[in-house]
Amino acid sequence: MMQIKRLFLPVLLLISISAGAQATIGLNAQKTYDITPADYGLVFDTIRIPTDDGASLFGWHLYPGEKSDKSSKKSVIISHDGNGNMGNALEQAGKFLGLGFHVFMYDYRGFGKSSEFNVSPKFFIYQQFATDLTGAIEYVKKYHALLSIDLYGYGIGAGLSLGVGANNLKVHRVIADNPYTTFETVQNRYEIKTGTRIMMPMGYSPTLLEPKMALEDKGEHLRGILLIVGEQGSIMTNADMLELQALKKKVTTIYTVKGVDNDKNFSSNRDEYFKQIKAFYEKFPD
Numbered sequence: 001m002m003q004i005k006r007l008f009l010p011v012l013l014l015i016s017i018s019a020g021a022q023a024t025i026g027l028n029a030q031k032t033y034d035i036t037p038a039d040y041g042l043v044f045d046t047i048r049i050p051t052d053d054g055a056s057l058f059g060w061h062l063y064p065g066e067k068s069d070k071s072s073k074k075s076v077i078i079s080h081d082g083n084g085n086m087g088n089a090l091e092q093a094g095k096f097l098g099l100g101f102h103v104f105m106y107d108y109r110g111f112g113k114s115s116e117f118n119v120s121p122k123f124f125i126y127q128q129f130a131t132d133l134t135g136a137i138e139y140v141k142k143y144h145a146l147l148s149i150d151l152y153g154y155g156i157g158a159g160l161s162l163g164v165g166a167n168n169l170k171v172h173r174v175i176a177d178n179p180y181t182t183f184e185t186v187q188n189r190y191e192i193k194t195g196t197r198i199m200m201p202m203g204y205s206p207t208l209l210e211p212k213m214a215l216e217d218k219g220e221h222l223r224g225i226l227l228i229v230g231e232q233g234s235i236m237t238n239a240d241m242l243e244l245q246a247l248k249k250k251v252t253t254i255y256t257v258k259g260v261d262n263d264k265n266f267s268s269n270r271d272e273y274f275k276q277i278k279a280f281y282e283k284f285p286d
Contacts, residue, residue, distance in 0.1 A: 025190055025198060025235065027126075029111045029119040033087040037062055040090065042097070049106055051135035053128070058113035059106035059136065060086070064097045074286070075102040075147040076175075077136050081155025082125065085112040092152070092266065095274040099281070102147055106136045120199070124186060125156045127204040133164045141170050148172050148286060154266070156180070158228075162211035162244075166219030173284060175277060177228040178262035181212045181240050189235050215247040224284025225252040226277065230262040253280060 037044040049057040110117030153161035158179035165171040183200040206213040245252040255276040
């Protein structure tokens with residue numbers, strides 16, 4: 001009986017690790033919002049963002065002060081990691097509000113109250129999400145023309161922010177927390193780590209969706225890029241960020257979060273995280 005226990009526990013542990021990794025990297029769309037800006041007493045509007053292909057995205061515009069206060073001329077668009085919905089990024093949003101930014105949050109199609117879309121947990125990302133972020137950029141430029149536009153994303157949102165940002169002249173700076181470099185890199189490393197093959201888009205534009213390709217060919221207009229990576233990053237590593245930095249060396253800086261994998265980049269030390277972001281803006285101002 002003791003031999004059975006010794007064999008059984010490692011198997012359970014392996015299953016648990018594999019399932020946890022799948023939940024982290026595969027898409028997990030949540031329709032309902034566990035928390036909203038109203039729960040924090042924030043000043044905000046609900047917004048609807050149209051996309052070029054006919055989708056309608058649900059979002060929030062968070063104000064850094066009263067709506068009547070027009071002093072702030074800067075904005076940031078937040079793109080989340082595909083796990084849950086945009087409500088999970090409200091803590092990060094609050095930090096940007098403290099830095100005086102208008103914050104625009106949105107959900108990809110299939111998430112929250114955005115248009116219906118079949119989101120499979122077998123997929124890492126969909127190419128349509130780049131269209132969604134582009135729609136958010138166009139919305140801000142159309143209805144808030146005086147605001148500058150920066151992008152902040154984590155997980156898949158980080159890779160999207162780099163790819164779309166490099167292609168869109170309206171974007172000034174990009175902050176990318178744990179961005180992927182190429183789909184092939186993520187797919188291969190994830191399969192080695194878990195034994196599971198994550199699905200990727202087909203028929204997409206690499207110079208739009210893959211940061212490495214995008215920064216090689218585009219992005220000369222970007223005034224600053226901040227790459228955030230965990231010191232113990234497993235799927236994406238500090239070496240990957242150095243590779244991206246080399247493509248736009250003059251405007252790119254890296255913040256390596258000590259002692260964590262990438263899922264703890266923000267939560268391990270929130271104050272230091274935004275201290276680094278504040279320093280980034282001081283180094284690369286408008």
